[in-house]
Amino acid sequence: MGWLPWSSDSKNTASDGGRIAPDRSSRQKCWEGRDLFFSCLDDNNILDAIKEDKEARRKCGKEIAEFESACSKAWVKYFKEKRVMEYNRDKTIERIKKEDAAKVQDLKAQGWNPR
Amino acid sequence: MASTMRPLVQMVGRASRSTVPSLERSTLRSIPSQNAFLPLRTKPAQPAYTQTLRHNGLSSQRSFSTTTLRARARTMGQLKARNSTGPFSWKSALLFVITGAGMIVYFRVEKERLARKRIAEMSKGVGRPKVGGPFVLKDLDGKQFTDEDLKGKYSFVYFGFTHCPDICPDELDKMAEIIDKVKEATKGENIFLPVFVTCDPARDTPEVLRSYLQEFHGDIIGLTGTYEQVKNMCKQYRVYFSTPQNVNPGEDYLVDHSIYFYLMDPEGDFVECIGRQDTPDSATKVIMEHINDWKREELISTWSHIPISLSSQLTIYSTQPV
Numbered sequence: 001m002g003w004l005p006w007s008s009d010s011k012n013t014a015s016d017g018g019r020i021a022p023d024r025s026s027r028q029k030c031w032e033g034r035d036l037f038f039s040c041l042d043d044n045n046i047l048d049a050i051k052e053d054k055e056a057r058r059k060c061g062k063e064i065a066e067f068e069s070a071c072s073k074a075w076v077k078y079f080k081e082k083r084v085m086e087y088n089r090d091k092t093i094e095r096i097k098k099e100d101a102a103k104v105q106d107l108k109a110q111g112w113n114p115r
Numbered sequence: 116m117a118s119t120m121r122p123l124v125q126m127v128g129r130a131s132r133s134t135v136p137s138l139e140r141s142t143l144r145s146i147p148s149q150n151a152f153l154p155l156r157t158k159p160a161q162p163a164y165t166q167t168l169r170h171n172g173l174s175s176q177r178s179f180s181t182t183t184l185r186a187r188a189r190t191m192g193q194l195k196a197r198n199s200t201g202p203f204s205w206k207s208a209l210l211f212v213i214t215g216a217g218m219i220v221y222f223r224v225e226k227e228r229l230a231r232k233r234i235a236e237m238s239k240g241v242g243r244p245k246v247g248g249p250f251v252l253k254d255l256d257g258k259q260f261t262d263e264d265l266k267g268k269y270s271f272v273y274f275g276f277t278h279c280p281d282i283c284p285d286e287l288d289k290m291a292e293i294i295d296k297v298k299e300a301t302k303g304e305n306i307f308l309p310v311f312v313t314c315d316p317a318r319d320t321p322e323v324l325r326s327y328l329q330e331f332h333g334d335i336i337g338l339t340g341t342y343e344q345v346k347n348m349c350k351q352y353r354v355y356f357s358t359p360q361n362v363n364p365g366e367d368y369l370v371d372h373s374i375y376f377y378l379m380d381p382e383g384d385f386v387e388c389i390g391r392q393d394t395p396d397s398a399t400k401v402i403m404e405h406i407n408d409w410k411r412e413e414l415i416s417t418w419s420h421i422p423i424s425l426s427s428q429l430t431i432y433s434t435q436p437v
Contacts, residue, residue: 018320
């Protein structure tokens with residue numbers, strides 16, 4: 001099996017020994033597959049498609065099959081991890097903002113004036 | 116204002132008429148008395164001196180008057196018309212405002228330019244982390260490409276790899292937009308050199324790079340090399356990368372790497388980082404500021420050479436026998 005599941009090794013090897021990367025259209029195809037799969041995960045309240053692999057495959061079987069066929073293995077893993085990372089990042093930012101707002105409120109109550 | 120000033124002006128006009136002859140008389144009278152203080156041996160010269168002064172009485176009187184008031188305005192009517200508004204007119208007010216606004220704009224621009232220059236100079240300074248330096252790679256035709264090839268132009272260096280999932284393609288699309296915008300702003304002048312250095316030389320051979328970069332912009336110069344060469348380049352540019360050195364053929368992997376564009380000046384020194392937060396417009400603005408500053412300085416240094424060459428020519432002419 002080649003590094004991309006849908007193609008053979010020879011197709012992805014350049015004549016000078018390099019390995020041809022996905023072009024614009026196949027990147028686009030991969031990203032579309034990813035977005036569909038992730039929106040299915042959102043609908044089913046699944047965050048981590050690696051930890052909850054079985055659940056994800058059961059609920060979003062069609063989407064994950066398409067996603068994995070459109071992207072290379074490394075990319076699939078990368079996007080799944082990135083989804084978790086971004087979720088945690090956004091949650092942290094939100095938490096900090098909330099804490100900050102609470103602190104400002106608290107300080108204002110004590111008579112502090114911003115500026 | 117003009118009407119209230121009129122009596123004053125008339126007074127001044129009258130006064131100047133009456134004082135000028137008296138001034139003439141008094142200066143002539145004062146000169147011999149001043150000469151009385153001179154040492155004795157200059158005495159014989161004294162009459163001749165006074166005589167010439169008396170002879171040139173008219174011109175010496177002129178030299179005390181700084182205005183050409185009497186010479187230009189022939190009649191009182193002309194004088195009045197001239198002085199009815201005093202030294203202030205809408206023309207002078209306009210000139211004042213324009214000059215003032217011009218100075219403010221100029222100082223602002225100059226202040227910003229100096230601030231940028233200071234930052235650019237700072238990154239050249241001793242003891243600071245130096246980004247950039249000597250490297251040897253090869254271009255897509257297999258020709259050697261070194262840091263010397265970057266000099267003389269503003270280069271825009273990006274590190275990446277063709278199997279990059281999402282960030283590099285985004286950034287390269289941005290790069291393509293920046294290239295077009297800078298090209299437009301510099302009117303196609305050959306001053307901007309976009310460069311893509313692969314962090315993944317095992318997979319990114321010239322052929323792979325060529326077809327990959329072609330999708331983004333034809334102007335991007337792709338660079339690759341041996342693993343060691345690329346590692347050295349990344350080290351020079353303080354780029355972190357995690358390319359596995361020994362991978363089995365066919366094995367799939369990703370490369371973690373820094374995702375900044377490095378703007379380098381024509382001397383090969385680092386000037387600015389362009390990151391994910393920059394839009395094509397903001398990046399182009401930053402780049403054009405640096406390019407314009409540089410061009411301006413080039414222009415100034417070119418012009419400042421001209422007087423030198425002129426004066427040297429003049430000395431050559433003067434030493435030649437006429």
